[in-house]
Amino acid sequence: MSAAAAGAKVVTLMPQPAPVEAHATLRGVTRVFQLPKSTLHALGPIDLDLAKGEFFSVVGPSGCGKSTLLDILAGLSPPQSGTAHFEGKPVAGVPDGVGVVFQEDASFPWLNVRDNVAFGLRRAGVDPAEITRRVDYAVGFMGLKDFATSFPAQLSGGMRQRVCIARTLVLQPRLILLDEPFGALDQQTRLLMGDELLRLWRETSATVLLITHALDEAAMLSDRVGVMSTRPGTFIDFVETGWERDRDSRVVSTPHFGDITARLWEKLRVEAMKIMSSGKV
Amino acid sequence: MSEKWLRITIVTAMIALVELLCQTGVIPRMVMIAPSQMVVELAHILVSGQFSADIATTFTNIAISTVLSILLGFVAGLIIYSLPSLRDALEPLLASYYAVPTFVFYPVFITLFGVGSASIIAIAVLLAVVSMVTATLNGLDRIPRVLRKTGQIYRMSRVKTALLIELPATLPYLFTGVKLSVAYAFIGVIASEFILSGAGIGYAIAYAYNLFENGHMYALILLVLVTVTIVNTFLNMIDRRLQARRQR
Numbered sequence: 347m348s349a350a351a352a353g354a355k356v357v358t359l360m361p362q363p364a365p366v367e368a369h370a371t372l373r374g375v376t377r378v379f380q381l382p383k384s385t386l387h388a389l390g391p392i393d394l395d396l397a398k399g400e401f402f403s404v405v406g407p408s409g410c411g412k413s414t415l416l417d418i419l420a421g422l423s424p425p426q427s428g429t430a431h432f433e434g435k436p437v438a439g440v441p442d443g444v445g446v447v448f449q450e451d452a453s454f455p456w457l458n459v460r461d462n463v464a465f466g467l468r469r470a471g472v473d474p475a476e477i478t479r480r481v482d483y484a485v486g487f488m489g490l491k492d493f494a495t496s497f498p499a500q501l502s503g504g505m506r507q508r509v510c511i512a513r514t515l516v517l518q519p520r521l522i523l524l525d526e527p528f529g530a531l532d533q534q535t536r537l538l539m540g541d542e543l544l545r546l547w548r549e550t551s552a553t554v555l556l557i558t559h560a561l562d563e564a565a566m567l568s569d570r571v572g573v574m575s576t577r578p579g580t581f582i583d584f585v586e587t588g589w590e591r592d593r594d595s596r597v598v599s600t601p602h603f604g605d606i607t608a609r610l611w612e613k614l615r616v617e618a619m620k621i622m623s624s625g626k627v
Numbered sequence: 628m629s630e631k632w633l634r635i636t637i638v639t640a641m642i643a644l645v646e647l648l649c650q651t652g653v654i655p656r657m658v659m660i661a662p663s664q665m666v667v668e669l670a671h672i673l674v675s676g677q678f679s680a681d682i683a684t685t686f687t688n689i690a691i692s693t694v695l696s697i698l699l700g701f702v703a704g705l706i707i708y709s710l711p712s713l714r715d716a717l718e719p720l721l722a723s724y725y726a727v728p729t730f731v732f733y734p735v736f737i738t739l740f741g742v743g744s745a746s747i748i749a750i751a752v753l754l755a756v757v758s759m760v761t762a763t764l765n766g767l768d769r770i771p772r773v774l775r776k777t778g779q780i781y782r783m784s785r786v787k788t789a790l791l792i793e794l795p796a797t798l799p800y801l802f803t804g805v806k807l808s809v810a811y812a813f814i815g816v817i818a819s820e821f822i823l824s825g826a827g828i829g830y831a832i833a834y835a836y837n838l839f840e841n842g843h844m845y846a847l848i849l850l851v852l853v854t855v856t857i858v859n860t861f862l863n864m865i866d867r868r869l870q871a872r873r874q875r
Contacts, residue, residue, distance in 0.1 A: 450773040
């Protein structure tokens with residue numbers, strides 16, 4: 347029995363129809379890196395529409411340009427060609443309302459948890475009373491209350507990543523971009539952090555784009571998963587998961603979860619094998 | 628804790644041994660006075676103010692040398708860091724810098740600045756500055772890329788990123804440079820005073836030595852040791868705090 351037949355409930359959308367209300371869009375986006383002796387076509391052309399409030403994940407083989415895609419949406423690096431839009435405006439620099447969480451620990455080691463979380467608000471010149479209110483909320487929401495005056499060096503990797511998420515949360519972003527945020531964490535912590543992320547997503551109604559290499563993470567968390575090809579990365583499949591909005595990590599024990607993961611792996615396996623046989627891994 | 632007590636015990640035992648050897652005459656008075664006597668002599672010269680001018684001169688020169696080394700080293704570090712080809716050219720020179728005995732240049736400095744504080748400060752700065760340059764480069768190299776990216780996410784200007792992210796991120800490494808600069812400034816100034824000066828603690832020690840004034844000589848040596856110990860304890864305390872926050 348093929349994976350597609352097994353996952354009868356999985357709807358594959360190819361080509362992708364434009365969502366009713368596109369929150370962020372990429373059109374014909376490509377990225378080419380100039381190397382000393384050659385050029386590296388890293389990404390694209392990519393077309394993507396993120397619906398408002400959608401939880402969208404990107405999976406793909408390593409080096410396929412997943413992070414580059416996120417950088418372009420975040421305004422951290424411009425595309426060579428094509429356009430990126432957020433809330434109808436072209437992305438030039440980091441747009442207002444976009445929050446980013448990176449894989450690497452980005453907490454500031456010289457600031458305690460509270461000051462880390464408040465950092466962005468202080469830069470934005472938010473009123474001190476409002477900063478206190480929002481920081482209290484974010485610190486509580488991410489379960490950091492007892493560590494508010496601790497320094498990052500005193501916290502575990504998972505707790506530090508919570509600090510980084512809280513730091514993004516206080517800015518009340520409408521689009522949250524996450525670049526393999528749990529990549530450095532162990533499996534159990536990752537599942538629990540996934541639950542936190544879902545809770546955060548429901549609470550804020552933000553649109554989420556998650557870059558991950560973990561198929562189970564993508565299958566468990568997302569409304570929709572985009573599968574990317576090897577370099578130059580393009581979307582080769584979009585998979586709708588059909589989960590309820592009110593879901594958590596327990597979905598991993600359902601047969602449907604297995605169907606989605608199988609569906610993702612079926613596509614990704616071919617791409618991963620291409621890399622293996624090219625000797626790049 | 629036991630390491631600390633063992634260390635204290637070893638140092639105390641050695642001082643006690645020297646004290647005993649001096650008191651019993653095994654070490655003659657003309658060679659060394661007893662440690663307890665050194666303390667008495669030190670108290671005496673501090674109270675009498677006999678060497679106050681020399682002490683002030685030395686510590687002023689050390690302070691000036693330290694500040695100059697830190698500032699020059701930091702600025703030079705920034706410049707070298709921002710010019711990668713210059714850095715590639717200089718790196719081997721910086722790495723082998725401390726193989727050169729800086730004191731061989733003392734005739735050059737006498738010719739340039741004459742005998743006195745200017746020459747002494749020049750030698751001390753020459754000795755100390757490269758440790759600060761190296762520390763600055765090391766610190767800048769170690770700023771995680773993700774912290775700079777975070778600055779971009781907060782839409783911070785280049786200057787704000789430098790002051791609020793890059794500077795605090797490099798601070799533990801810069802402080803290593805500060806510590807070394809202080810140590811080298813002490814060495815540079817006091818050693819230069821033996822050969823390049825008519826004033827200062829180094830000069831006073833050499834002078835007392837020539838006149839067989841063991842009391843003064845050992846009192847001044849003790850003063851240097853005590854000062855260096857206090858300064859280093861203080862710097863290490865700050866260093867430990869900074870290092871504790873340097874994570875990962």
